[in-house]
Amino acid sequence: MKIKGLLAFTALLATATFTNAQQTYVDLDSGGVDFIYTKKAPSEAAQGTQYYIENFNAAKINDSKEIVLARYNAYSDEMEVKVHDEIMVLDPKEDMVVALTNKSATYVFTQYKNEDGEMGQNYLVLVSDNPNLKIFRSERIFLQPEKHPDTGYQKYKAPMYKKRDAKYYIQMNNGEIVHMSDRRKDIMALIPGKEKDIKTFMKKNKIKVSEDNDLKLLGNYLNTLL
Template sequence: MKKILLILLGCSVYIVDAQVGNENVSYSPGTFFMRANRPTTKEYVIEGSPYTTGDKFNKVIIKGFSKDVQDLRYNAYEDEMEFKKDDELFYTNKEDNVKIQFPDIGKIYESLTYTYDGKTKSGYLVLLVDSPKFSLYKREKVELLKGEKSTNSFTKDANDYYAKDKDLYLITKDKKFFKFPKNSADAAEVFSVDKKELDSFVKFNKINFSKEPDMIKLVEFVNK
């Protein structure tokens, strides 16, 4: 499997190839850092970036793992953690409840198998609030969109490109996942709290149900 990140004229483009491997490259109590299979993909140029942690690999802290683990980055398009070994690119294997802390960028990702909207998915969520009562997660997503064909012979066709999709915010209640409430009435029902008390908190703190810092503040309030 070959390196997929190239920099061309200041724009990020990606050329993807594949390889199968099974060599353990770092100590862990499971198989998290076993070299995982990569999907075989036809080589072609894609503009933009699928990474929400930045294109470079970052130091991480994983509880129960060796301190000297591989640097990682999160590929939101593939919903995979990537690491590099000997200039080859691999995915980590998903292991439930593994929390990956990125100290330099202030993010914690948790690998989970979860059910939302009637569908069960195994993937990574950003952990925003960790609590036995209500936890708050963010699902990051990047889409691959088709480039447009040129309408004349003087311009080139546009390449396919990565585009950041809207983040999905989820809360856990009794081990079930729900979309973050859109207003005070929904929040009072989901969090099973007194609506008048919640309305007072929302009004006093000017809570915006679509802003992440306010979402965190609200969940921390109902957890008290």
Template sequence: MKTIHTKTTLKKLRYVLVFCLLLSLEGIAQCSGGSYGPPPPQGAIKLASKASMDFDNSLNAVIVRNQSNTYGPNTIGTPYMQKDFSTARIEQVNKVYLVRYNALTDEMEVKGGDDSEVLVISKQRNYEINQHANNLKYRVLEKIDSEKENDLGYYISIEDNDNISLYRKQCKKLVKKKQSSYGSSASSITTEFKDMRCEFYIEKAHNGHAIKVPKKKKEFLALFPDKAEQISVFIKKNRIKLNKEKSLKKLIKYINTI
């Protein structure tokens, strides 16, 4: 009788452990959205993993490359805005992938079938990538007045409108610092990833062209010659600052109404 009782107890204990494990897995899935936005849609992680495995078959415009770049043993920080891969839907292929944005190289990386393999999406005009973790929408636009020909890059959508859209551009740079050892002539080089000041861009009529927002009011008004007088009054009345996201968003919303 004692043996039967022991087996029954062990069986119940196994059920409890399995139940606890399921709860913990559910908690991980819910937290995978990060503190910057809502969790990914149900089943998104599984779909992303499967899509990444047959990535070449589902999206032709891809460069397969080993991204194990070494910046040196004394490098501080990361080139990524979000270090871990997170789920994102690429609208043009209507699939969910595991992605992360490299702000140093301006590239969107995708995890391949092999955990050590990273794929880099070839930039295509008007590509749209909706990242779940941060609730961010990236669009590929061509920068106007660039020294490069066909200068395509990723821009974060702030205000989306068929008339005038507003975007934020996030960048990082690698800074080298030379440190000398105290009391000796020996020195070591330390490199550090640093956030650069955000830049803001507008797009007219979803034409795929990114126009950098000028810092000077006169230059900004020149972008809207037919509405310059009204915009000038609005800027002065509302104390708009052309280098502040909140002010620019308010201004672009107004421009879209006149």
């Protein structure tokens, strides 16, 4: 009797454990073979945000004097504009510029060549703006899919918007906008014959190629060498 009681308690404990882990213990009267089913967690709304700058900000489009409220959707690559409390999507045109008046960002819809040599056309953020040299940065957000547990001991993970690593692009003498390597030796070789000058400048100013402010300073200097 004590053994039966112990077995009954163990079975009850196992059932409680499976229940807490989103599993259900089922006896289908299949000749002593028991089956365990994992309950699928309900899907949840995506977490995170589609925006680097969440709020709408005052902006100017190209050379227009009109002020609009705009924000960039880095997931859909769309410029959203608020018109009479209704959110509209701006129809992009080649080389269109959307500049936030608080100077926190300037977006350019333009063609460029990525690191694989493939052409693309998206909004890029203008990091360094000079007559002979410009540096741009991409802002991209992707949706990481939801993940349902494989076993009852894992937790459900809701879908989440996440930022992609920034990529930089450069344009010299009004030529093509091309991918800009983040390797220091590649940057030093951007202007043939000026490698030592660029190396000295980067070392003296402790330039980090992943920092916008540093790239703005670098762009200003490279412009003087062209």
